[in-house]
Amino acid sequence: MSDAYKEAGVDINAGYQVLKTVKEMSGNAQLGAFGGLFPLPLTDMGQNPVLVAGTDGVGTKLLVAIAAQQHTSIGIDLVAMCVNDVLAQGARPLFFLDYLGLGHTEEQRVADILEGVVAGCHEAGVALIGGETAEMPDMYGQDHYDLAGFAVGLANQPDLLHPEKVYPGDILIGLSSNGLHANGFSLVRNILFKQNDYQLTQEISDLGHSLQEELLRPTTIYVNQVLPLLQQKLVAGIAHITGGGLIENVARVLPNGLQAQFTLGSWPVPAIMTFLEKAGNLTPTDMRETFNLGLGMVLVVHADKVPEVLASLKANGQPAYEVGSVAINDPDTIDSPTVSFKEADHD
Incomplete structure (x- = not known):
């Protein structure tokens, strides 16, 4: 990797290792492409299928996880906040993507965070089809990070709740x-x-x-x-x-x-x-x-x-x-x- 980029605070090799780890945890070998793929199951959705999307974060609960140095459950929170919102519209959640921005890629901590994301996706019955891990040393402190998630669901339009x-x-x-x-x-x-x-x-x-x-x-x-x-x-x-x-x-x-x-x-x-x-x-x-x-x-x-x-x-x-x-x-x-x-x- 570029020594100059590493001296600036970004370790690309650590990012590659994170991607390898999350591929193994999720069982999705397609992770790492420029976009995530998901086949739409339209056969059970009537004549008017509609996609329902939701995005959310975990808020300052992250600061508690950081202070406690316990990161494995915070990813479950992230999935829950998104898929529960989609569910509340009357839709079945289908797939999920995450965004992790952090000051330093400490591999075990990132693995713990993503372990929770994968566990949440399994519990919700949704596919983890992609995401982004961005190391930004001047944006976040050395030990700080932020999480955001994005979920998409499917419903028959007449069945949506309003x-x-x-x-x-x-x-x-x-x-x-x-x-x-x-x-x-x-x-x-x-x-x-x-x-x-x-x-x-x-x-x-x-x-x-x-x-x-x-x-x-x-x-x-x-x-x-x-x-x-x-x-x-x-x-x-x-x-x-x-x-x-x-x-x-x-x-x-x-x-x-x-x-x-x-x-x-x-x-x-x-x-x-x-x-x-x-x-x-x-x-x-x-x-x-x-x-x-x-x-x-x-x-x-x-x-x-x-x-x-x-x-x-x-x-x-x-x-x-x-x-x-x-x-x-x-x-x-x-x-x-x-x-x-x-x-x-x-x-």
């Missing part, structure tokens, strides 16, 4: 999360490490383990649990609960004039959420606008389909809860869709 398919009386089905997933980490880090001076390795009695273990739990991938529901046309809407929490994301799947009414206490809230609420002196609105509160996805289901949906989710090992319903908005409010929270009725 707000007009949601009606008053529909039921909200919450799918349990694996903790914080990959959202709200700027607030999380501020509360834990700036306001309260906790350490990553510190054991927290409320959690039963260290902060490091809790914060690096990977985002749940919901493809295997939800795809059967889409194929049977049992779902009217899906909200993937990411940045913006329950309030912003659930409102996105409702038409004007309707509201989603969550029933407090109808699902378990993870201990990390209540711990952060106390440690950061957060209000209920802060929590609902930032975190998933234990629900990584919320399905909107017509009332007569609820038993079938819950049975399917149980059969696929997915904890799920009836967490509320859809109602007509108060006519005195603005016409935009809203999200509200109420206490459970006690007879």
Whole structure:
């Protein structure tokens, strides 16, 4: 390789080794071409097949992984953030590409990151057809990196989910999360490490383990649990609960004039959420606008389909809860869709 390029901070040979490693992990010998190839399975897509694309990153959860020097689960987060969004549109995710930008190509660290990407793709049933690893020593610090992902799915256009398919009386089905997933980490880090001076390795009695273990739990991938529901046309809407929490994301799947009414206490809230609420002196609105509160996805289901949906989710090992319903908005409010929270009725 060019000695001048290496002296400038870019090790091309290390990049070649990374490509070799990810080829071996993914089993895709075509990786490394100028573009990724994927044959479209159009035969089961009706008369109007449509591609659905999504892109996302992992946010400042990366800083926790870097500080902990644990990089194997962060790639799962990346895949989950992208494929769950595609799934929420009513599409079956097909393939995935990743982008890794870093200050220095340390081969084992890169292999660990990409191991997580490959694992996430296997779990989601998508093909890893390409990606990019860019070493940029003056853009990133020696130990820092950034991750972005890109997923594409396929659906029959009439089967795509959109707000007009949601009606008053529909039921909200919450799918349990694996903790914080990959959202709200700027607030999380501020509360834990700036306001309260906790350490990553510190054991927290409320959690039963260290902060490091809790914060690096990977985002749940919901493809295997939800795809059967889409194929049977049992779902009217899906909200993937990411940045913006329950309030912003659930409102996105409702038409004007309707509201989603969550029933407090109808699902378990993870201990990390209540711990952060106390440690950061957060209000209920802060929590609902930032975190998933234990629900990584919320399905909107017509009332007569609820038993079938819950049975399917149980059969696929997915904890799920009836967490509320859809109602007509108060006519005195603005016409935009809203999200509200109420206490459970006690007879």
